[in-house]
Amino acid sequence: MRFVLAAGATRTAEIDGISAAGAAPDLMAHTPSADVEIVEYGRPVRAPIVPVSPSGCPTPAVITRAVRERIDFDLTVIDAGLIRPTRTPTVSVGAQRGEDVRETEPVPCAQEVYEETRRFGAALPDDSVMIGETIPGGTTTALGVLTALDEDITVSSSLPDNPLRLKRTVVSEALSASDIDRGDAAGDPVFAVNSMGDPVLATVAGFTVGALESGIDVTLAGGTQMLAAAALVRHAGIDGPLGLATTSFVADDETVALDRACDRHDLDLEVTDPGFDEGDHVSMQRYIEGEGKEGVGMGGALALADRAAVDMDSIRDSVIEVYNRLNGDVNGP
DSSP states (O other), rough: OOEEEEOOBBBGGTTTOOSSSSHHHHHHHHHHHHHHHHHHHSOOOSSOOOBOOOOOOOOOOOHHHHHTSOOOEEEEEEEEOSOOOOOSSSOOOOOOOBTTTTTTTTTEEEEEHHHHHHHHHOOOOSSEEEEEEOOTTTHHHHHHHHHHHTTTOOOOOOOSSHHHHHHHHHHHHHHHHOOOOOTTTTOOOOHHHHOOOHHHHHHHHHHHHHHTTOOOOOEEEESSHHHHHHHHHHHTOOSSSEEEEHHHHHTOOOOOHHHHHHTTTEEEEEOOOOGGGGGHHHHHHHHHHHOOOOOHHHHHHHHHHTTTTTHHHHHHHHHHHHHHHHHHHHHHO
């Protein structure tokens, strides 16, 4: 199983109150680069931070890495608009950081990125792949894309209290800026991303379309951002089998009608509960309280562990090991 991560950035994340993917706004730009280094190497190498939320919730990359230390899997990282350097080897698809979704064209390179990743996905030799994402602010741009496609799907949040009112206000302003109405991008996924999205969505959608067209089994590893990616794939006219692997934290989010959304887009839903409520370690408590929920392919990684019959006790032990190692990097010996 190849595990793919699309990592990028959008200025939408700079809107106050939108994202918890970083301890402070000036550090958030480093989050995707640090995330992929944690999954690849077990700690940041070039990135100068360990991503945490303002309240101290560790990045979901900790959980994805913890699974990788129990069941090794091949990792491929796509540079989907990174703005800070990383030591992790990446596949370049010509992506650049997305602008604020309230700009007229937040992803002017959407067509090029979509086509390049479509070719890349189609060329892989694998029988099956999982693809996840890391991009602060991504649930807001996901809501923008879903609105442009006229999809009645609600997004979740990395924050305990989902700021849906703020996100809907931002999306309304974005529609006005792009001079489009709800549903104007139905059947045109590239236009939807170009007008209302981010470069990671262009990457995931293009990659998934290409892989499915070449007969590769694809599982989208993530939460409601991946629902937006699935909607883009379906609006591209691709109706092949497609899975969504996510966490119990997303499934339990009362603001998200996950089953209905999966039914609408014919997604094979796979929900994994890591059992964080069975421990009291700080690395898990924030997730229980509603932070994080998903990201960096966390749900997909947990699903791989479950498929391999790896006990979640073992995964939780690994989470603590990775967290303690990272905490040592921050605080010293």
